[in-house]
Amino acid sequence: MTETRVDPLSEAERSARMAKVRGSGNKSTEGRVEAALGAAGIEGWEKHPKGVLGKPDFYFPRQGLAVFVDGCFWHGCPVCARRTPTARPEFWRGKIDENRRRDERQRRRLRRQGYHVMRVWEHDIKKGPWLARLRSMLARYESMKCSEGESMKCSEGESMKCSEGESMKCSEGE
Numbered sequence: 242m243t244e245t246r247v248d249p250l251s252e253a254e255r256s257a258r259m260a261k262v263r264g265s266g267n268k269s270t271e272g273r274v275e276a277a278l279g280a281a282g283i284e285g286w287e288k289h290p291k292g293v294l295g296k297p298d299f300y301f302p303r304q305g306l307a308v309f310v311d312g313c314f315w316h317g318c319p320v321c322a323r324r325t326p327t328a329r330p331e332f333w334r335g336k337i338d339e340n341r342r343r344d345e346r347q348r349r350r351l352r353r354q355g356y357h358v359m360r361v362w363e364h365d366i367k368k369g370p371w372l373a374r375l376r377s378m379l380a381r382y383e384s385m386k387c388s389e390g391e392s393m394k395c396s397e398g399e400s401m402k403c404s405e406g407e408s409m410k411c412s413e414g415e
Contacts, residue, residue, distance in 0.1 A: 271298055273366050274310050281372055283379070294354065295347040304382035306357045308375065309344070313363045317341050321364055357382055 248255060271288070278286065278299070285303055289296045297307035313321040317337040325333045348358050359378055365371045 270310055270312060270363050270366065274299065274361070277366065277372060281376075283372075283375065293356070294351055297358075301379060301382075304357065304379050304385075305355060306359060306378055306382055307351055308359045308361065310361050310366070311344070311363060315340055316344060316362075318362050318364065320362065 250258065275288075278284075286299045286301050286308075288299060290300045290302075293300050293307055295307070295309070298310045299308040300306070301308070311318070314323045315337065317340065325337075344360070348360075351358050357378065359375060361371045361375075
């Protein structure tokens, strides 16, 4: 028979204590991606650039590509479908759902600002296809380089303009 543990702290005290806990991010996951990029000879990226919405895990400024590495639990991976913790399940469902909504809002805003976005699930890092997808995206967006003042039509209400040597970025009303 399992014994039920009673928390010696009140709900408010436990909440205050847990609010002080700060994670170290997804350093081990990011470390594996960084190592894979180095081993594959992929260069020209920055980590967590402050000037890009959402501070992507990796950013390729020449191509305007923001790469986010999503932890399967924290971002609600549909493939892994990790179990919701049994303690306070409604809190955890809400937390993970909000993370997913925030991810989608950031993706839409980045796209409106002309950035390209790639998301990589934690479980995909062990496999190689994400690297092939990244290479493909880098090559495609590299080919979108343009000459000063050149522009092209994007989707309705958007156009691409750029400065010499930058990648074209879609933006509203330009």
